[in-house]
Amino acid sequence: MSLPVHTTGVVGRAETKRGGGEETLSGCFFGVARMRQLSSLLQGLARSMALGKERKEEEQGTVLRTSGTLRGEGSGTLAAVWSRRGEKGTNQDCSVVWEGFGCQEDTIFCGIFDGHGQWGHYxxxxxxxxxxxxxxxxxQEAVTLASLINGEKKLCHSQFDLWKQSYLAAAAAVDEELRRSRRLDAVNSGSTALSIIKKGDTMVIANVGDSRAVLGTTSDDGSIAAVQLTVDFKPNLPQEKAxxxxxxxxxxxxxxxxGVHRVWLPDREAPGLAMSRAFGDYCVKDYGVISAPEVTQRRITARDQFVILATDGVWDVVSNEEAVQIVAATPEREKAAKRLVQWAVRAWRRKRRGYAVDDCSAICLFFHHSPPS
Incomplete structure (x- = not known):
């Protein structure tokens, strides 16, 4: 990341000489040169610090990439994860929960990914x-540069902007890496990506595709209520379609x-993509499909109990309200994601007879040790 360099006052003197039919510039702008050197030095420092920390990430954190449970150390968070293969072949859903994300205490990353196409699982x-x-x-690069230039006080007020900037840059880099890969054909295959970062009482949500995040929160009458945190990026949404x-x-x-809107090439009845944002799917990247995430922020209150991240296999047959009721009513929180997925599978067979059950996956992240009385 390069930051703009602002200079004030007179930093040097330039003299213009003409000779030999061309114009040359003599003198030197010492202030500008030094600022450029400083910017380059800071960027190099940021990269070295970030790479040094990255090598230690999984040593200092705990990572869960399968169905199971992960408890946050020193906090009340608990993540329950479950995935079940549908009836279409290989399970193309996958997930990750990373406690101690970025070597930060009280920080957890949850991500759920839904592949599609022949090589979607890859x-x-x-x-x-x-x-x-x-x-x-x-x-880490953004934080290092911002703290060196703006100071720690201003840094705390720009955390969300740094996360948003980092998410957009990371998504673009990952999509470009996939495009250049010689081992993976993502021309007609792709994946959604829904993730959250929870640090303390702040949650940053980033969404690419049609998976969904739903918050379970306590209403005034004491019942559990659902708050949808993300947009399902379907092709028929006005802004996406435009x-x-x-x-x-x-x-x-x-x-x-x-009722199922899809994206098609201008001159062929393909690929029929059922979402407007995805990683991969390069056959339609020149025709309006993008990998840029929508990044938002949510302040967690004492009323907020948990957040559900689930693929469209769940949301196609389970409403937001049903999902939070199922999770809230599960006696053992460790089994909440499994119960939600099992409920979705039964709903597929009841509501979508004649259709193959889709892959169903969910992460339930609980915020507190126990619900407040």
Whole structure:
């Protein structure tokens, strides 16, 4: 990341001489040169510090990449994870929970990824493995530079901006890395990516695709209420459709799937992508499909109990309200994600008879040791 260099006052004197038919500049702008050297030095320092920390990430943190449970050390957080393969073949969903993310105390990263296409299971795992460390590296570089230039006091007020900037840069880098990969064909395959970073009472949410994050919070009457934290990036959303159409892509429903809007190439009935943002899917990247995440922030209050991250296999058949009720009513929080996924599978067979059950995956992150009385 390069930061703008601002100079004030007179930093040097320039003299213009003409000779030999060309104009030359003599003298030197010592202040500008020094500022450029300082900027280069700071960037090098940031990179070295970030890379040094990155090598120690998994030694200092705890990472869960399978179904199971992870408890946050020294905090009341608990993450329950569960995934179940559908009836379409290989399970293309995957997830990661990283406690101690970025070598930061009381910080946890949760991410869920839903692949699609022939090689979607490889793409989702590639994004899962690449995005968190890429995000850490860019965030550490940004924080190092910002603290050296602006000081610690201003840094605390710009944390969200730094996370947002880091998320956007990391997503672009991961997508470009996939594009250049010689081992993975992501032309007609891709993946969503939904993640949160919780540090203290602050939660940063980033979403690419149609997975969804839903908050379970206590309402005034003591019941549990659902608050949707993300947008399902479907092609028929006005802003998404406008971008795709402007880029010469097409958005419409197939005859045998009324209500399911998909992205199509301008001159072919392909690929029929059911989301407007994704990693990979390079066949439609020139036609309005993007990998840029929407990044938002949420302050966690004493009323907020947990957040659910789940793939569309869950949300296609379970409403937000049903999901938070299922999780809140689970006696053992360690089994909350499993119970939600099992409920979704049964709902598929009840509500979508004749359709193959989709892969269903969920992460339930609880904020407190126990719900307040």
């Amino acid at each position: 793409v989702s795992k590639a994004v899962r493995d690449s995005l968190p460390p890429s995000l850490v590296r860019r965030w 971008r795709i159409v402007q880029c010469k892509g097409r958005v419409y429903c197939d005859e045998d799937e009324p």
